[in-house]
Amino acid sequence: MIESTRNPRVVAAARLNKAKARRDAGRMLLEGPNLLNAALDAGIEIDAVFTLAEDALSERASSIGVDVLTVTEAVMKRLADTESPRGPVAVAVLPSQGNIATRDTVILVAIRDPGNAGTLVRSAAAFGFQVVATPECVDLWSPKVLRSAAGAHFSTDLYVGVNPEDVAAAGVTLAALLPHDDGGPDPDPSVGPVGLLVGNEAHGLPARLIQQAPASLTIPTENVESLNAAVAGSIAMFAVAQGR
């Protein structure tokens, strides 16, 4: 039983609540039984599981050689991102980021809200899209984004810190998702994979990117200035998937 919040393994793990520490260590934190189960199902490598008490899930991890460490509530609170954590919290290896595949892609351009980012990852997995996040985005591997995506991180491919130009270079046609139709041609899913650009919650997409994208897409709405960014991106992915 680890009782001290200064235990070196606890200190090292708790650091992974910060994006920079995750990048440096190539590790992330998975909080709660659902995320840990989803990661185990997907064959994600787990370094350690911190748990308040041993149970079927910690046994599952232990059976494939993962270190299981029992900790006090104070230690769990130090590791977790939520208010009253019931655990477990696992340290897991970040999936390696290969070359961008030539397939339907949702590109998160400076999305700042972790709930929106996670919701977009969840919808992307549901509609068969891979996910690219620009360097200005919230880190897709943050505990809040992981929680919001409810395990979908492990059912599609994610690329963090990538610019839209690199997606276009992989043979994906960029399409700007715009609140008001700019008259540009709609993306044609029958021609090839679509790279949907979803802009920042407050500022939308940069003008430079809109000009650069050969296609654009607008969801017809009334009464409102815009839809929520995660909703707009999800409806656009749904529409492209329907067109396939």
Add this chain to the structure above:
Amino acid sequence: MIESTRNPRVVAAARLNKAKARRDAGRMLLEGPNLLNAALDAGIEIDAVFTLAEDALSERASSIGVDVLTVTEAVMKRLADTESPRGPVAVAVLPSQGNIATRDTVILVAIRDPGNAGTLVRSAAAFGFQVVATPECVDLWSPKVLRSAAGAHFSTDLYVGVNPEDVAAAGVTLAALLPHDDGGPDPDPSVGPVGLLVGNEAHGLPARLIQQAPASLTIPTENVESLNAAVAGSIAMFAVAQGR
């Protein structure tokens, strides 16, 4: 300048952060310039505006006879729901809730997350739906839901504490939004208005309601157990609006 957080008008207004106080007083709080502007545009009655400093917006309110009260940062913090409030915070009259109209309706069944509820209100306004919230829902007039809907509360009709049976009684055909197709007939927007039932984030819709609804609707997905509730409801509204 009001400097005391115990000022009776401040105390009375701050109470409106609670649902029960809002119901009893028939009043709500609007935080931030965008919500106050949207409410003024919509002709919502405002009792008072608390502001850190007089500006064009407080002048707009003042010009139609609204009390404008300058307050200190401590008082603003007492009134507001956000961490570092810049104001204004306005006390506004809750719109009266008339009989349920016979038109497309999204019915929030025990939606608990304020962000999801606000996002659904925003999408409802965008796709021409009115909004019904069951008694188990988060209060649609809470500051967090108002913020998340970004002013859309004032561009459609909202009915709080209403059961789906009352929507059906108004001549709206109920359709259960389900993560997995149960084989029921899709709603036919050409026959008449649709009442989309959107279930709780963790538990979905009660079995009783699913049986009762003459139609059901499923968004085709892969890889995930379900979509985010606000996304699922928004896509369903989009699909019904496209069918009109």
